[in-house]
Every structure is written in structure tokens, then in C-alpha cells.
Amino acid sequence: MSLHHSIYDSPVFRQACRQFDLAADILGMETGVRERTKQPRRCLTVMLPVRLDNGKIETFEGYRVQHNISTGPAKGGIRFHQDVTLGEVAALAMWMSWKCSLVGLPFGGAKGGVVVNARDMSTGELERLSRRYMQEIATFIGPNLDIPAPDVGTNEQVMAWMMDTYSNHVGHYDPGVITGKPIALGGSLGRREATGEGVSWFTQAYLTDAGLKAADTTVVVQGFGNVGSETALALAAWGAKIVGLSDFTGGVANPRGLDVKDALAYVAANRSLQGYQGGETVTNAELLELPCTVLIPAALERVITEQNAGRLQCRFIAEGANGPTTNEADLILAQRGDIELIPDVLCNSGGVIVSYFEWLQNQSAYYWSKEEVFSKLHTMLAKAKASVEGTKKKFNCTRRTAALVLGIARVAEAKAKRGLFP
Numbered sequence: 123m124s125l126h127h128s129i130y131d132s133p134v135f136r137q138a139c140r141q142f143d144l145a146a147d148i149l150g151m152e153t154g155v156r157e158r159t160k161q162p163r164r165c166l167t168v169m170l171p172v173r174l175d176n177g178k179i180e181t182f183e184g185y186r187v188q189h190n191i192s193t194g195p196a197k198g199g200i201r202f203h204q205d206v207t208l209g210e211v212a213a214l215a216m217w218m219s220w221k222c223s224l225v226g227l228p229f230g231g232a233k234g235g236v237v238v239n240a241r242d243m244s245t246g247e248l249e250r251l252s253r254r255y256m257q258e259i260a261t262f263i264g265p266n267l268d269i270p271a272p273d274v275g276t277n278e279q280v281m282a283w284m285m286d287t288y289s290n291h292v293g294h295y296d297p298g299v300i301t302g303k304p305i306a307l308g309g310s311l312g313r314r315e316a317t318g319e320g321v322s323w324f325t326q327a328y329l330t331d332a333g334l335k336a337a338d339t340t341v342v343v344q345g346f347g348n349v350g351s352e353t354a355l356a357l358a359a360w361g362a363k364i365v366g367l368s369d370f371t372g373g374v375a376n377p378r379g380l381d382v383k384d385a386l387a388y389v390a391a392n393r394s395l396q397g398y399q400g401g402e403t404v405t406n407a408e409l410l411e412l413p414c415t416v417l418i419p420a421a422l423e424r425v426i427t428e429q430n431a432g433r434l435q436c437r438f439i440a441e442g443a444n445g446p447t448t449n450e451a452d453l454i455l456a457q458r459g460d461i462e463l464i465p466d467v468l469c470n471s472g473g474v475i476v477s478y479f480e481w482l483q484n485q486s487a488y489y490w491s492k493e494e495v496f497s498k499l500h501t502m503l504a505k506a507k508a509s510v511e512g513t514k515k516k517f518n519c520t521r522r523t524a525a526l527v528l529g530i531a532r533v534a535e536a537k538a539k540r541g542l543f544p
């Protein structure tokens with residue numbers, strides 16, 4: 123099947139397909155199995171009429187893509203962003219499949235999205251949109267079928283409205299349908315921190331392997347939402363110096379170090395980093411090229427490109443975001459050879475791991491301590507890191523391809539053992 127005839131065709135979907143093909147080449151995957159494993163299983167498009175506060179009706183478009191349901195219920199977040207496309211959601215769903223499989227979770231992969239600038243909505247409008255989206259996808263998902271979670275533009279409150287809508291739909295409290303909920307509604311301790319905790323854990327582990335210490339480490343983080351802020355807090359608590367931060371309004375840089383808690387308090391009061399006085403104002407493009415030990419993209423896809431990959435001044439890239447590095451940039455980084463890249467499917471897997479713990483706790487109605495959550499999380503991260511490093515050595519490939527080889531092989535094997543239908 124040619125990609126150009128696919129409804130998912132887009133730069134980001136092609137990026138995910140190219141990454142897949144590099145791993146499938148190493149696995150020697152034949153064409154029939156390759157296409158069947160690569161292409162998303164199914165998708166749903168929904169129209170969402172919402173009553174705005176001014177009395178008018180506005181209709182939004184939403185998607186849910188289930189890339190893989192062969193290895194368990196599908197799993198993946200819901201994005202609210204004005205640039206969401208079906209192709210982007212499909213690429214993100216594909217990455218969820220490999221990620222869940224890589225770290226050994228009993229899930230497939232999915233993603234959802236709504237084309238909306240949620241920042242411009244009132245709380246009431248956002249609630250009506252969230253409930254309507256869940257109402258429309260309710261028959262397509264479920265605790266044993268597909269379990270959503272937060273992503274860009276959605277948060278614990280959105281998860282709470284969606285869980286309530288789904289529970290009303292099925293007629294009983296059913297928290298296992300969605301993860302990333304508030305603690306009061308069956309959320310897991312540590313879920314809010316989980317993705318950043320994982321990004322920070324991998325960063326520390328790889329720096330330690332390279333003989334670097336916290337005190338020698340400077341960090342630049344792009345994106346100051348759930349993932350970016352929790353990563354920055356965790357690395358600052360470890361003792362690293364955060365020298366650059368940004369959000370959609372731009373960035374702030376200070377070689378002497380930024381106070382992450384102070385920046386977070388500013389954002390809580392002002393809704394963005396714009397006007398924050400902690401250092402020099404920089405653009406997002408400039409931020410990525412700042413000298414630092416670790417560069418952490420934690421916003422959107424395709425920000426490390428052929429334009430800037432040759433100019434980066436970091437020693438490590440820890441991908442908090444999904445898909446931040448284009449295929450062309452991957453090649454430049456591999457040629458440079460002086461930057462260690464910790465790929466998204468490994469680096470940000472802490473989020474879905476603790477989402478899995480949340481789902482387990484919901485299914486058993488028995489709740490764990492934060493220490494238990496983090497200790498089990500760290501064990502799974504260490505195991506995934508060791509298997510990626512072993513595979514990287516075995517095939518003499520990039521760390522990204524090694525991680526994808528592991529994730530893809532398990533999905534392909536499960537499909538082969540089940541037969542052609544799942």
C-alpha cells in the first residue's frame with residue numbers, strides 16, 4: 123500500500139513509518155507482515171457540536187486512532203490542539219504501540235485528538251467539549267478495549283469529566299476507562315509526575331554511564347507543561363542546573379540557572395512564561411541551540427530538524443515529547459556522533475507505565491503508595507534501558523532503531539501467533 127494513498131499521509135506519519143521501516147529492515151520483515159504491522163488498525167472521526175458561552179454553536183472535529191489491538195486493549199492519550207490532524211494522531215498511536223510493547227505492558231497502541239485551541243475556551247466550554255468527545259467515542263473504547271489518557275492540552279480535570287461521562291453511559295462508576303485522573307476519582311499517586319520522573323531517571327542513568335555528575339549538568343527544556351515542568355523539577359532536585367525553559371510563547375535562558383518552582387508559580391499566575399524575568403528572553407528556535415549538557419524537547423513533534431541538528435550544542439537529547447526529531451535530523455545526529463539520543467519511546471515511557479499501574483489499581487480497586495509506584499516504575503525503566511542497550515550493541519544500530527526493533531518485534535510476533543484477524 124503506498125503511503126500517498128493513505129488517509130494518514132502527512133509529514134509526521136511518514137516520519138513514524140520511516141522509523142518503523144528502519145527497524146523492520148533489521149528484523150528482515152517481509153512486505154506482507156510489514157504493512158500489516160505498520161498500518162493503523164482502525165480510526166473513528168467524530169464531529170462535536172458544542173454550545174459556547176455566547177450562545178452560539180461551534181462544531182469541532184475529533185479523532186481516535188487504534189493502531190494495534192492485538193497485544194491487549196489499546197492505550198494512548200488525547201490531544202487538544204489547533205494543529206491536530208488525523209495523520210498526527212495516527213503517528214502518535216503507532217509510537218504508543220511500540221512503546222507499550224518495548225516496556226512490556228499488556229496494551230496495544232492508540233491516540234486521540236480534537237482540533238481546538240483549548241486555551242481560548244472557558245472552563246464550561248472545555249467541559250462541554252470534553253464530555254461530547256467522550257460521548258461520541260464511548261462505544262469505540264472501554265477498560266478492556268482502549269484506555270485514553272492526557273496528552274497536550276488535556277489534564278486531570280478533562281480526564282475526570284470524560285470518566286464521568288463514560289460512567290454515566292455504562293450506568294456505573296468505571297474509572298478503568300481512562301488514566302491520568304485526579305486521585306479522588308481513582309487516579310494513581312505519582313501519575314502526574316510519572317512522565318517527567320521517567321525522563322529524569324533516564325537522563326540521570328545515561329549521564330552516570332558517561333561519568334557525569336549532577337553538579338556538572340546543565341539542562342534546557344522546551345515545553346513547560348506536564349512533561350517539561352515535572353522533568354525540570356526532578357532534574358533540579360537531583361542537582362542539575364536548569365539553564366533554559368520555554369512554552370508556546372517563547373523561552374527564557376540563564377546560564378547561572380533558573381528557579382523552576384518560581385517559573386511554575388509565574389505560569390500559574392500568568393498562564394504562560396511570557397514576561398517571566400528569570401533570565402534573558404529567547405525564541406524557541408534559539409532555545410534549542412543553547413549550550414547545555416542535556417536538551418529536552420517536551421512540547422511537540424518535529425522541532426529538531428535538518429536546519430538545526432548540525433548546530434545543537436548539547437551532549438544528550440532526552441526526548442520527552444513524541445516525535446521531536448525528524449528523520450533527516452536523526453541522520454545528521456548519527457553522522458555527528460557526538461550527541462547521545464534517548465528516544466521518545468524509551469525516554470517518555472514512564473507516563474504510560476504509571477497509567478498501566480493506575481488501570482491495574484482501578485481494576486482491582488486496591489491502591490498503592492507513591493513509593494510502591496515509583497519503585498515499580500524504576501524497575502521497569504531499568505529493564506527497558508538494559509534491553510535497548512543490548513539490542514543496540516547486537517545490531518550496531520542507533521538507540522532509536524534498537525528501541526523500535528524491540529517494540530515492533532513483539533507486536534509482529536503476537537500478530538503472527540494470533541492469525542490474520544486481530
Ligand code: NAD
Nearest residue numbers: 273274275317345346347348349369370421443444470473
Ligand atoms: P502539556 O499540554 O501539559 O504541555 C505542553 C507544553 O508545550 C506547554 O507548556 C505549551 O505551552 C508548550 N508548547 C506548545 N507549543 C509549543 C511550541 N510550539 N514551542 C514550545 N512550546 C510549546 O502537554 P504534555 O502532556 O506535557 O506533553 C508534551 C509532550 O510530551 C507531547 O509530545 C506529548 O505527546 C508527550 N508525552 C506526554 C505524556 C504525558 O503523560 N502527558 C507522556 C508521554 C509523552
